[in-house]
Amino acid sequence: MAQSHENIPPKITESHDDTPGTVASVLEINESHDVITSSFEEMLERNLQGFGWAMFFQVILIALSAFFDSQQTFISNYTDGIPAWHCTHNARTTCNSKQSADICKLHNSEWAWDEIPSKTIVSEWGLQCSNVFLRGLPASSHFAGTLLGLFVLASLADSCLGRKKLLLYSCLTMSVTGILTILSNSVWIYSLLRFIAGFCRATMATSGIILLSEVVGKQWRGRVGTLLFSYFMLGMLFLPAIAYINRRASWRHIYLYVSVPSLVYCLVLLLFAIESPRWLFVQGRGEEAIKVVKKISPVKDKTMLMSLHSLSGYQRPGASSSTANIFSSIKNLFSRKWSCQRMLSLMVVSFGIGLVFYGVALGIGNLNFDIYLTGIFNGLLDIPVVFLSYFLIEKCTRKTSLLILCLASGVSSVMIAVVGEKLKMIQITLSLATFLCADTALNLILVYSVEMFPTSVRNFAASLARQAVTFGAVLGSLMNSLGSKNPYLSYGVFGLIVFCCGFFVLILPETRGTSLCDTMDEQERKENIVHS
Template sequence: MAQQSQGDSLTESFLRNESKDDIISEEFEELLEQNLKGFGWAMFFQAILIGLPSVFDSMQSFISIYTDAIPTWHCINNGSTTCSSKRFADICKLPNSEWAWDEIPSQTIVSEWGLQCSSVFLRGLPASSHYAGTMLGIFLLASLADSWLGRKKLLLFSCLTMSVTGIITTLSNNIWIYSLLRFVCGFCRATMGTSGSILLSEMVGKQWRGRVGTLPFFFIMVGMLCLPAIAYINRSASWRYIYLYVSVPPLVYCLVLYLFVIESPRWLFVQGRGEEAIKVVKKISPINDETLLMKLESISGCQRIESSSSTVSVFSSLKVISSRKWSCQRILTLMVVAFGTGLVFYGVTLGIGNLNFDIYLSGIFNGLLDIPVVLLTYLLIEKYTRKTSLLILCLASGLFSVMIAVVAEKFKMIQITLSLATFLCGDTALNVLYVYSIEMFPTSVRNFAASLARQAATFGAVISSLLNSLGSKNPYLSYGVFGLIAFCCGFFVLILPETRGISLCDTMDEQEGKENIIHS
């Protein structure tokens, strides 16, 4: 009986401590929200610096559109009946003496290594390898941002290694080495987007979180506009120059990132580094209220480190998320939606060449279309619920994609218009989904959970690369499949909770408690 009484006493003590910890975490979040209320110049400066990597990230994501393309060619024997006016579009059926590339043979990897008649698997291997590497990198690296490395250092690591790998890629002398390096590059840049977006979201109050969360999408737009311009300027040069122009600038940025970018105060608090969290808040707080800062210091002085936060790993993060029914259901649903959205967005973007339209103009159009995408994302994040916005965008992008296959090439302008409409809806859907995923999970596992959603979207990119190769002759195998899957996956949005206007949580217990209050 004495042992049972002692055990009950220990249990009650443990529950009291847990309750106290949750109260401390909630008080810290409340005081942090008050200190970060508004948006000052220091926050603006940080937002610009943290958003910049998205320029380089987007260029590395879609560089294969130009470096891996089949270049234009011309007949060199005008008197030939087999190559007259390029009546036969398939150069694999023509003798090598009858045709030649319009530009130098090293314009793309296809022309340099003679891949124009290779299998669809081989031509799509570099792009698929890149996104496969991204998937593996997300899975293995994402938890580091939640544990000992943090948001800033992981962002620095991703940017630096991506840049170095991109430069080394210029030394490739065959498709296999090239594909391997594209895989490594994808692995290195895997967590760049997530780390940057979460770092932005965690350094501002909830009233600015949605607005700041859309900033990386603006820089993605800049990257998508710069890439076709760089490729067009170098259309008469080797594909290696494109990699150099895209990969060298991030090296310079890494020094700026290391010297001037701050770490997330929420992550520092969860890690038990309260003094550092206070210093960061003092640097960026737009109000500098000494009373609020003193209260924040008193709270941070007695906080605990969440039991799993400092030792979190890939498997422990999975265990934490899967151990609770609500979080397990939420992450699986989110991944299904992300897969469908990623499939249609990357499929349409990477499949520009299948529409037999100038890839440079198409790239510029997609980049320009990112301007209304960013504005539309901002409007939806600010004015409308996440669920409704994401559901409508997923269904619309799926429908437009199917229509591309139905219209076929005989209605070229309609097909191009539908392609741009699909890009608009798919890109906006991904933007909303990325902001949405950050708001669904607490600080202790936020980066890992949001990265799983990006991983699912990237898996869609891997599949879309292969389907685009298969759909070069039959659009139903590419655009038809993209649209059908995206349309069906869109309905899973109905299972997800609404997060608009809700404060971020730091621990799983705090998140679960808030969920119970909302649903009670």
């Protein structure tokens, strides 16, 4: 597609005056002294090269959101379960506290909880003999809230709110809802608040990783994404420690110790975090974008920094369309054939990864271990995943890495069903291999989804990818229940689906080491140049 002359900004005369100019871009001169315009992304890369202390502080501050996000995600493991119980002296000889299902066949005088009745919502509200739907309602509500929040809130980060505000509001409402959950006096109110918490935190992961990716240069993009995964892992490790410390207290204490620190974090985020300069520039807020770049840029060359002033009065072509309404990013994303095809392919791959990851993770979580050790064990599994993710992001192409991980997790999952329980150690080893491959693929797909779409639709596109992962989790949970007696209906299906979904990676473009685009027109011109 030929570029219209209307989009070519005028020539720049470099000035050392501090007054912001009104011209559009910085010029680069080739060997024949022809002058061409460079994108804002290229100028940004020149000013964000390196990694100074200001940038380091921002990266740590933003990535910390994943720590609290993971705790709210998995807190139900310690607040919604059936606590241990024992037979009393009045019990019949048939009483067996090792079989919790028998608790419903005993008289209330024949058994008692090992610890205080308010240890979990099940023991406090007498849900131990309720139907499966009622006991699983809080977790299902949280899941449903996340699905709805991903769709409703995603476009706000691309339009009116931006990355920082959506991350801040999501974390703030999640924290406040967590504190209000302490006041619940029934499973219905509790489930409603869990739904609201899921709705509020739905976009935290995407807002966090996109904001991280847009405040650093491309050479650091993959590394800061890995840092976000590391904080998510730390949150998983700290949560069982918090639950263990409060093991003899009410479940309300766990919500208190998880939600109050995240509320304090919101205050720090409000005061010190910056907005994405790329998003500001797409919105036509050039002067604010320049201030942000100057604040975090490790570049000491004043001439290079001053050249940013030439961008302050220029609004990117296509920027106005991104601010038309909060759902403009949906229209922009699906109105073009190439972006629609790319989005659908990404969602298919994300669905397969989410299916096998959550399906196998649920199986690992059902191991007959102590609940606190199980939480720590699941968190420790993420340590090799973080290192493997870092290596693949830095050294290998996105397409090749994802394709191999999808195929490997698919084969391993099918082999779990083929081996069966007779070879228990081999089955456990294959389960761990499948989990590690799927977990690593999940990390990579989050980074990948950020890189293949422009700033104007990036958050919405990444949220759709995460929504596909969540749908995979829903089906994975269902198949895991159906396949409790026949592993071919669970692990066999997981492996077959992710194996087939993995080939859709071949449709997607390679993004490793490429610059981020800001508008759909710019992304389209870039794609045409690559394929010409």
